[in-house]
Amino acid sequence: MAQAAELKQLVEMVTSRPGFTSAIGTKVLQVEPGCVQMSLSRRPDLLQFNGFFHGGVISGLADHAAGGAATTALPAGRIAVTIDLHVNFLSPADGETIVAKAQAIQVGGTVCVAKVEVTTGKHDQEPRLCAIATVTLRVVDVPARLAQAD
Amino acid sequence: MAQAAELKQLVEMVTSRPGFTSAIGTKVLQVEPGCVQMSLSRRPDLLQFNGFFHGGVISGLADHAAGGAATTALPAGRIAVTIDLHVNFLSPADGETIVAKAQAIQVGGTVCVAKVEVTTGKHDQEPRLCAIATVTLRVVDVPARLAQAD
Amino acid sequence: MAQAAELKQLVEMVTSRPGFTSAIGTKVLQVEPGCVQMSLSRRPDLLQFNGFFHGGVISGLADHAAGGAATTALPAGRIAVTIDLHVNFLSPADGETIVAKAQAIQVGGTVCVAKVEVTTGKHDQEPRLCAIATVTLRVVDVPARLAQAD
Amino acid sequence: MAQAAELKQLVEMVTSRPGFTSAIGTKVLQVEPGCVQMSLSRRPDLLQFNGFFHGGVISGLADHAAGGAATTALPAGRIAVTIDLHVNFLSPADGETIVAKAQAIQVGGTVCVAKVEVTTGKHDQEPRLCAIATVTLRVVDVPARLAQAD
Numbered sequence: 001m002a003q004a005a006e007l008k009q010l011v012e013m014v015t016s017r018p019g020f021t022s023a024i025g026t027k028v029l030q031v032e033p034g035c036v037q038m039s040l041s042r043r044p045d046l047l048q049f050n051g052f053f054h055g056g057v058i059s060g061l062a063d064h065a066a067g068g069a070a071t072t073a074l075p076a077g078r079i080a081v082t083i084d085l086h087v088n089f090l091s092p093a094d095g096e097t098i099v100a101k102a103q104a105i106q107v108g109g110t111v112c113v114a115k116v117e118v119t120t121g122k123h124d125q126e127p128r129l130c131a132i133a134t135v136t137l138r139v140v141d142v143p144a145r146l147a148q149a150d
Numbered sequence: 151m152a153q154a155a156e157l158k159q160l161v162e163m164v165t166s167r168p169g170f171t172s173a174i175g176t177k178v179l180q181v182e183p184g185c186v187q188m189s190l191s192r193r194p195d196l197l198q199f200n201g202f203f204h205g206g207v208i209s210g211l212a213d214h215a216a217g218g219a220a221t222t223a224l225p226a227g228r229i230a231v232t233i234d235l236h237v238n239f240l241s242p243a244d245g246e247t248i249v250a251k252a253q254a255i256q257v258g259g260t261v262c263v264a265k266v267e268v269t270t271g272k273h274d275q276e277p278r279l280c281a282i283a284t285v286t287l288r289v290v291d292v293p294a295r296l297a298q299a300d
Numbered sequence: 301m302a303q304a305a306e307l308k309q310l311v312e313m314v315t316s317r318p319g320f321t322s323a324i325g326t327k328v329l330q331v332e333p334g335c336v337q338m339s340l341s342r343r344p345d346l347l348q349f350n351g352f353f354h355g356g357v358i359s360g361l362a363d364h365a366a367g368g369a370a371t372t373a374l375p376a377g378r379i380a381v382t383i384d385l386h387v388n389f390l391s392p393a394d395g396e397t398i399v400a401k402a403q404a405i406q407v408g409g410t411v412c413v414a415k416v417e418v419t420t421g422k423h424d425q426e427p428r429l430c431a432i433a434t435v436t437l438r439v440v441d442v443p444a445r446l447a448q449a450d
Numbered sequence: 451m452a453q454a455a456e457l458k459q460l461v462e463m464v465t466s467r468p469g470f471t472s473a474i475g476t477k478v479l480q481v482e483p484g485c486v487q488m489s490l491s492r493r494p495d496l497l498q499f500n501g502f503f504h505g506g507v508i509s510g511l512a513d514h515a516a517g518g519a520a521t522t523a524l525p526a527g528r529i530a531v532t533i534d535l536h537v538n539f540l541s542p543a544d545g546e547t548i549v550a551k552a553q554a555i556q557v558g559g560t561v562c563v564a565k566v567e568v569t570t571g572k573h574d575q576e577p578r579l580c581a582i583a584t585v586t587l588r589v590v591d592v593p594a595r596l597a598q599a600d
Binding site: 054 | 167168169171196198200204205207209232234237238293
């Protein structure tokens with residue numbers, strides 16, 4: 001298991017590279033082994049016609065946070081990639097932000113499982129649970145493209 | 151059941167309104183009652199670190215296509231909203247485009263189910279299945295915000 | 301919301317009627333509004349070839365417990381029936397018993413969602429998490445067949 | 451890949467061994483590499499309070515058929531075990547039988563995915579789709595207990 005600071009660096013590096021997660025403005029709030037929190041701020045291009053965060057955006061954040069949670073529970077040099085994503089949308093994601101808290105609940109040599117809670121919050125209110133996800137991931141070696149990143 | 155031309159107009163109107171689906175460049179390829187095809191073209195902001203379409207993007211397209219498939223099978227004035235999205239990622243979405251074909255397989259008064267196949271294609275190759283999704287949706291009245299859209 | 305004693309009676313009545321849940325020996329351990337615990341004891345006809353509880357048995361217990369959790373959170377005269385069952389098998393269910401703890405996490409007029417944790421235990425060991433489930437249910441009127449049961 | 455006759459023998463052997471699948475009367479109808487059909491006949495101990503096949507029974511049949519479909523697509527000596535089972539219940543399983551048709555749609559060295567259609571039939575009617583399932587499985591070596599079975 002790598003050190004906490006290295007883990008956070010790894011998750012931030014993957015998140016901030018050019019691509020979908022950086023384009024939608026994903027912020028890494030917290031990283032511990034097996035546990036990751038990430039957030040998105042409301043922007044017009046992340047919403048549905050009704051003004052709520054789009055299901056694809058919520059799914060993408062949950063997916064990425066689950067990958068971080070599982071990967072930080074793995075030995076260095078190994079990474080978890082999603083094979084199965086199941087999201088239940090419980091209530092409208094109508095806040096200023098959404099926050100995904102992902103936790104690895106099973107960590108194996110070939111397969112991991114993480115669960116995710118997504119809350120939405122307005123500045124003057126308690127965050128409210130708006131979606132949950134269960135994510136199954138496969139464990140692979142860190143791809144060369146990522147390993148060369150630094 | 152509305153006419154085919156009206157159905158396509160409804161799906162295109164929802165898709166092209168400002169928000170996530172238009173921001174990522176969703177194209178409506180085909181609309182029939184209970185059956186919708188949509189596509190996305192490869193763009194740097196839709197990819198993962200490894201150069202494949204991101205799982206959140208694939209999930210968002212599948213979700214939106216499922217909503218179209220279910221809604222076009224409903225009576226006019228009713229719309230289907232996703233409550234449960236399950237995506238299996240089968241192989242890397244490494245093509246120039248991804249296409250989601252969604253089909254409503256159950257249409258009820260309160261709940262619908264749609265299944266989606268997502269293929270990825272390069273210009274000189276046969277498209278390959280890269281993900282499947284099963285989507286459960288709840289049936290509600292068309293929101294005022296949408297009804298006023300025209 | 302009905303009283304706690306009535307809720308337990310309702311859940312036990314549904315569970316003990318002739319059919320699958322009574323045939324496999326389902327025991328109702330605890331019933332509170334929105335929260336139900338049930339168990340099964342190891343029997344040769346509930347196992348897989350490898351001597352663990354079969355996935356279908358685990359799924360059936362999770363499904364039934366989720367129905368109890370959602371129904372006990374509903375107004376009298378309404379019942380929740382499963383439309384969508386998602387089970388993650390985390391480790392072998394190799395104990396003397398399995399226990400499912402189901403909790404309703406969303407209760408609506410037409411749709412409910414419950415999550416379930418299934419543990420397996422041996423008499424001299426701490427129970428271990430062996431499966432989790434997420435269950436989506438539809439709310440309907442209590443069928444005449446059940447209402448007449450008393 | 452083993453021969454068709456050997457594959458059928460393997461699936462029947464696993465199905466008929468003492469345990470849940472034989473106790474509920476599972477019949478193996480057809481076995482081809484990557485594709486398996488199994489059925490159950492209506493019995494009081496397989497039903498819900500309303501007289502339909504119980505969700506746990508449907509899930510168990512779907513799970514077992516998916517395992518057969520994936521395993522028969524694998525090299526000899528390897529077997530697929532379910533890690534993730536997702537069932538959508540579409541309509542009441544109110545017939546005399548239920549039949550599960552499982553098909554492997556992805557076969558890998560560590561993970562497989564199968565989809566399953568479950569139909570229910572009465573003797574004088576066309577079978578009707580009552581459930582679909584998507585099953586993710588992990589590939590392992592055939593356990594010693596099974597290998598010694600013959």
